[in-house]
Amino acid sequence: MHGWSGKILDIDLSSGSVETRPLDMEIARQFLGGRGLGARLLWDLVGPEVEPLSPENVLIFTTGPITASASQTSNRFNVSSKSPLTGTILHANSGGWWGMQFKRTGYDVLIVRGRAEKPSLIEITPDGVKIEDAGHLWGKGVFETTELLGQNRNKRNVMCIGPAGENLVRIAAIMNDGERALARGGPGAVMGSKNLKAIVVAGKEKNQPADKDQFKFMQYETGKLLKASPLTSQALPEFGTAVVMNVINEIGALPTRNFQQSQFEHADKISGEAITEEILVKNQACWACPITCTRISKTASGKEGEGPEFESAWAFGAQCGIDDLDLITEANFLCNDMGLDTISMGNTIGCAMELAERGLLDSDLRFGQAETLHDLIQDTAYRQGLGNELAEGSVRLAAKHGAPEIAMAVKGLELPAYDPRGMQGQGLVYATSNRGACHETGNMLGPEVLALPRLIDRFATQGKAGIVSVHQNSAAVIDSLVYCKFANMAVAEEFFARTLTAVTGEPYTADDLMKVGERVWNLERLYNLREGFTKEDDTLPDRLLNDPVVAGPSKGFTVNLAPMLVEYYQFRGWDENGVPKPEKL
Template identity: 40%
Template sequence: MAKTAWIDLTTGKIELQPTPEEDLLKFLGSRGLAAKVLYDHVGPAVQPFDPENLLIFSTGPLTGTSWPSAARYTVTAKSPATGAYGYANSSGFFGPELRKAGYDLIVFRGRAARPVILHIEDDHLELLPAGDLWGQTTEVTEKTLRERYPGSRVAAIGPAGENLVRIAGVINDYARAAARTGMGAVMGSKNLKALVVKGSHRVETPPEFKEVVRRVTAAVRNHPESQMYSQWGTVCLIDSKNMSGDMPSKNHRWGQFPLGKEINAAAVARYTVKTQGCYACPIRCSRITEVPDGPFKTPLNEGPEYETTNALGSNLWNGSIELVIYANKLCNELGLDTISTGLVIAFAMEAHERGLLDDPRYSLAWGDPETIIGLIKDIAYRRGTGDLLADGVKAASARLGRGSEFFAMEVKGVELPRQEGRVLKAFGLGHATSNRGADHLYALPTIDVAGMTDVAAKVLPECGPELMEVTSEKFKAHMVRFTEACNALADAAGVCKFAFTETYAILPADLAEGLRALGIPISDEEIMRIGQRIVNLERMYNVRHGFNRKDDYLPPRSLQEPLDVYVNPEEIEKIPPGKAQLSRRGLTINLDIMLDEYYALGGWTGDGIPTAARLKELGLEELVKDLPAADPF
């Protein structure tokens, strides 16, 4: 029987309940199911660090099965970064272990009087003191708990979460991060240090399901992009992105990095000891790296992947892959989101360059190792300039003022991921409209940039060839509407996007077939409606908090500062654009045109709010009462 555990950290009461079957059918699981629980229990009056905020760990119906890369779990809460909807997603082995223990949801409310952990072993749950672990890194915490409870898996916060740093994440399997939107800070606000889980029940599946799994696993494994990620990891993207202008650098001042070859896949390979994959993964994109000696000596550690390499490398004008590897491990141990950490440090460096910020201990110069390492630590412990940055770029800019909002690279309080929206227009639209703030994985509109013409013909037949031109705004709203629903399904089902929406080796109909084989009655048509339902539910959570079109923005730099793309990235800041050979000149993004089309395609008003008719169509009639009064019925 599917079940939900409700944990009241204030009273210590633990209650097990059946997960409502109706909610599972409507929202599938994990991200979708957690969004429904958050909507029902955490309203606008509750602040992110209030005891009344919920912290929800959730798995999907495929998590822990043999479906390719069925390893994902979600952490959901009202976000301290956005002030509204927030969630983070992670992989590894923690999620499958939680599912093997029998849980769809672990829901925390209240606040413990002293630090605690939750120990789960099947139906046995208990809150235990964690005073000896408070203040410890995630690595020490996990190592201690796995020795204490052999065979268990751990998800923990580090000092950043304890100190309510709003860019803090939850770390599992030592280096897997549910990083975005500040979920680690919400966990810290509840004095919850870690979850320790051991499950003894296999997720049983029928023969029909195993037949589908064999077919889709082969499709994923044999896809050329999967094989590329398997061989090189996601840093294989760096060389092509650097040539196209989609390699954000120096706080998005440039779309290319002169030292790209110093931090690319070949550079990471020199420090790679072995590769590994998450639970049930046929791709195995992860690198285990080691820096054996020198100032950035780093023991065996998972990563870095592309987003981290960009955020802590080119984004900071840092061309040392050894420093990137070291900084990545430091962020994991302290429990920091590497993307947001790189962006807030870049913000500080640019603010210093413009004469707006100084630090008595660090130069704040671009690429300076002491500044990078020092600020990572100071952010986690809220010291000096680190305290200014610990609440994220939007809050730091509001405190600093003096025009700094121009280069505050965030949306809804969440720092931009590592794509350049002036080049990849669909990603720009996806960053702006993501309900959890700037996010590459919310929409993940890769169909054009990956050249998936065959996929486009199947899933977006109404769009012409201009869909495949990455720098054209035409039809990008169609793509984002399709891909955001697919990615909601991936998160709700509990599967990795690299085995689904990164390549579309598996299509939504394949996912529906697999779920039907598990006994879940979902048609090919209904599967997409579930994805759309989740997106609209999340949007309505934000609408209830006063969000509308004004919150679907991009930073002023992205909208107002044209971007040049060099034929040779090594010439940047050496040869002026007027004298260098450019492949593209003066790229901008017309966000308003795409927003109008995006809203219309989704059945939303011109202000970005779902209509009553659209909510009813999706079976969300109960949310109509929360629409602004001006919405026509």
């Protein structure tokens, strides 16, 4: 195959049917793969009448045309579905090995429909596709499941859910290769609702570039850029993604204690520097990636595993007022084993802490209680006690206790580690992201903080909408190819276009790619509109709009969202209600 195999594997767990269908190549060219292709297929398969946790919802696993080509970071894959947490379109992507291995089985896409009668697993190997009993694995953690199913880095890869997914926890992740997560929006719960414990893949097909010389040349060019950028060649390998912890804290944009403050007095203790100094065993990489941002860590008590990433260190750290790096790291490990989204988990715990401190939740829980993390996470996965409430996410939790404004979420998805009062453009990203508050669909960290490529005033709002839209479209492209966003911090779309051309043999320009990005964004928007979302949902928690930051470099700021939104709809060619105009479709 050159780029696409042209095949969809379509499995209905209710009937047990396994079908191979052709991929509509017209659609593939328009949406490439990954997130874009997933959104396009979901559009046809899952309408507003479908309950996210019903058998009618589907899981669509998509690779992209460059997946498994060995182009740098060509390891990632995507899952699309309707989210049980938010009701919006769900897309999530993950690195590691599984995506590459699935592509090697000779399919571009795996659709899973229906609901198995009993716990099951899917195995896709050169010997065929099997649906098998997984009764012996049900209830087991991700680590054990992954091992029992024969995880073998380059040969056989396991994706599964943990207890959280089985118990339909709305913030449950799907885990692949043991410790990588399709995290946000609750895909693990969808998988659990299908009684599907795991999907194991082993393949031997190759994604051969159509033009080998040009492909090699582009690997060389890309490699040079990755080596030249201090971010991808030094900061990320040395300190991991948490390298930005101190930076974000210093500028007063590190949400602290459920966004009550925007600086954490112990940020240095949970920073990338601290991780490297205190718990790092070694760094590691996903398949075909020279960046090696992954941390392998070991805590004082001897627990070893992957993490913590910046977002996880923040979620259990600053967000909960906790500075105990060991316990934060173990919380991360536990989430991986239970199959939970660390951002939503930590954010929701922070929400519970504030509810309790305010006397709205009957609990002794307080900010800073590192020792509570373990049980809260475990109880969430098993839906025990307070955990049963946390399992519903911050929005349902806060609403239940009469304080909906305390949930730090947009469209139901918990906010990540940037306080938008100190990064106005990021606020617009959160408010408009189709899957809910998200930093991965248009992150403004580059222009608003790192001065990459050019610094723009992070407090300004005028003129931000255009930049945000371009970043969103760009992220949609990267997620559709599928590349890793960290590579994109050193390598521009132009290079991805040339690599895509070499792989597929079809000419692609950066312009073509950016048009795909816009197309994907508009389609996702339409999906949400069809689900009943309106412009009223393009908003932020009250706290960010109305409570000025109390101290630090962002002191006095709220997010000035309204004028940015007006500009944003205009820039996108949407009407004043945020509905794409006919000529945009």
